[in-house]
Amino acid sequence: MTVNLHTLSKRMWAAGLLLALMMLAFAPQAFAHATLEKTVPAANSKLDQSPPFVELHFNEAVEPGAGSMEVVDSQSNKIKTEDAVLEDGGTALKVPLPTLGDGVYTVSYHVISEDGHPVSGSYVFVVGNPPNWKDAATFATETNSNSGMQQNVLYAVRILYYAALLLATGVALWSVIVRQPSVSLQSAFTRLSLIGMRALLITVLLHIFLQANSLMKGQPLSAWGNLFTDTSTGRAWLELIVLVLLGFIAVRFKEKFARLLWVVLLLGVESLIGHAAANDQKVLTIAFDFIHLLAGAVWAGGLAVLLYVWYADRKEAGRFGAVFSRGALISLVVLVVSGVLMTLLFLPKLSYLWLTTWGGLLTVKTALVVAVLVTGTLLRLRMKKNGFPAGTLLKADAILMACIVAIAAVFSYMSPLPPNEPYNFHQMGEDMHVTLNVSPNVPGGDNTISLQVWLPEAAGAPKSVILRLRSSSKQDAPIDIPLVQKDDGPNDSFPGYLRAAYEATGPFLPYASKWTAEIRVMDQDDNEIVRETAFRNY
Structure with a gap:
């Protein structure tokens, strides 16, 4: 049988066309990608109680068994949830939630629509009354408004005050620790107590003034009286002055309990007016700060006594040095542990250590503490060999102590966190001018985002304006900002350009991160203009 090749070719083309038409006829109708139509809880909503679940509704079905949905808190920690399930014919994705505490939460989803296209996004909701975000403003001090010279003077007085505080309380503590001090040691206690108390009184008055x-x-x-009677800080200052004055009496008491009580009260009040009292977990930070000061007093006061006795009586220096070395080792361990715990409580992220002067000074202080540990070890070895400490090592230890005290006095008065400042962006261009403002640029709270665009008069008003925020940790899940156009008249006008202004207020920065703002403007001819700018908050 002979087959005409031309006829066979026509028949094959016809069969292929018929097969294609049948596939199209019976294939699912997916002419557009899946788009998010509704969320539960609603985007940017504020809830009184924790929602039982998160639910996303799409305009068409999404693929089962593919994609994901997660909920993160304001620290970017993922909330442990059950697996997501599809409902309503595959058009709804639902995730049951555990009970959420007060806070700002971000829902991020990554799904695949039935036409095979990935769909992703993020939105935010708030539960209860989230605590204020901690940044530099949390630990703001009055030094912020001072000039450079005034601030340097305040820091110098702060160093002297801190040194006098540790000397006076430290000597008092050692006079309690040592049961039967020798004549030389008692002389050191008496002399150094007097020096320390006088210095403490002068520096505390100057510091408070x-x-x-x-x-x-x-x-x-007349308003000064209100400062000292109507504010907790002012009352604490008065308590500090009274306690310093009582110290002149307490150090003369033969009863050791009176001296110990005075030290505890004085260091306790000092802990209440520092950074520890500004932290969210006040009880813990105040307790650790008090322990930190107590350990610092034991080390600083003991070293001062050892130096004094070393110049007066070498044999007594050897005896006291043996006791001091054990106390110094314990106090240094306590200093390190309490310091680490306070740092963890102060900083939301350890990476912030490298972003502030506070962190830099803490790093230097840590290195000096390591040097002190090395020096202390050498001192112990020398005393075991010769019976009394070496003068060179003692002087080196004293210098290291002075440096640590100075750093501690300064950095305990600085903010441990970097500041959050409003972000302002402006860019000119022939096709578009754009201005973006984010204020106050604080994560976990309401921020007002304003956007202004200027298009050439020939292009007309924008057809659409989209603003998306992408986090550096979730680059594929942007947060779309619900901009509302403002009719507030011309502002910062440019000849030949038409201005359009938009604004939105809400918790659009749910956690601290580096953010990229993507501005997409469509003109009347469907030409899209895209601008990007990056900013961050802490």
Whole structure:
């Protein structure tokens, strides 16, 4: 049988066309990608209680067994949930939630529509009353408004005050620790107590005056009374002055309990007016700060006594040095542990250590503490060999102590966190001018985002404007900002350009991160103009 090749070719083409038409006829109708139509909880909503689940509704079915949905808190920690399930014919994705505490939560989804296209996005909701985000403003001090010279003077007085505080309380503690001090040791206690108390009284008065003067600048003298009676800080300052004055009496008491009680009260009040009292977990940070100060007093006061006795009586220095070396080792361990715990409580992320002067000073202080441990070890070895400490090592230890005290005095008065500042972006261009403002640029709270675009008059008003925020940790899940156009008249006009202004307020920055703002503007001719700018918050 002979087959005409031309006829066979026509028949094959016809069969292929018929097969294609049949496949199209019976294939699922997916003419567009799946789009998100509804969320539960609603995007940017504020709820009184924890929602039982998160539910996403799409305009068409999404693929089962593919994609994911996760919920993260304001620390970017993933909330443990059950597996997501599909409902309503595959158009709804639902995830049951555990009970959520007060906070800002971000829902991120990555799904595949039935036409095979990936769909992703993020949105935010709020539960209860989230605590204020901690940044540099949390630990703001009156030094922020001072000039450079005034601030340097305040830091110098702060160093002297801190040194006098540790010397006075440290010597008092050692006079309690040593049961039967020798004549030389008792002389050291008496002499150093007097020096420490006088220095403490002068520096505490000067320190409080400088701070109060900065706070009350431009205020009438009558307002000073309100500062010391109507504010917790002012009352704490008065308590500090009274306790310092009582110290002159306490150090003369033969009863050791009186000296110990005075030290505890004085260091306790000092802990209440520092950074520890500004932290969210006040009880823990105040307790650790008190322990930190107590350990610092034991080390600093003991070293001062050892140096004094070393110059007066070498044999007694050897005897006291043996006791001091054990106490110093314990106090240094306590200093390190309490310091680490306070750092973990102060900083949301350890990476912030490298972003502030506070972190830099803490790093230097840590290195000096390591040097002290090495010096202390050498001192112990020398005392085991010769019976008394070496003068060179003692002097080196004293210098290291002075440096650590100075750093501690300064960095305990600085903010441990980097500041969050409003972000402003402006860019000119022939095709478009754009201005973006994010204020106050604080994660976990409401931020006002304003966007202005100027298009050439020939292009007309924007057809659509989209603003998306992408986190550096979730680059494929942007948060679309629900911009609302503002009719507030011309502002910062440019000849030949038409201005359009938009604004939105809400918790659009749910956690600290580096953010990229993507601005997409469509003109009346469907030409899309894209601009990007990056900013971050802490």
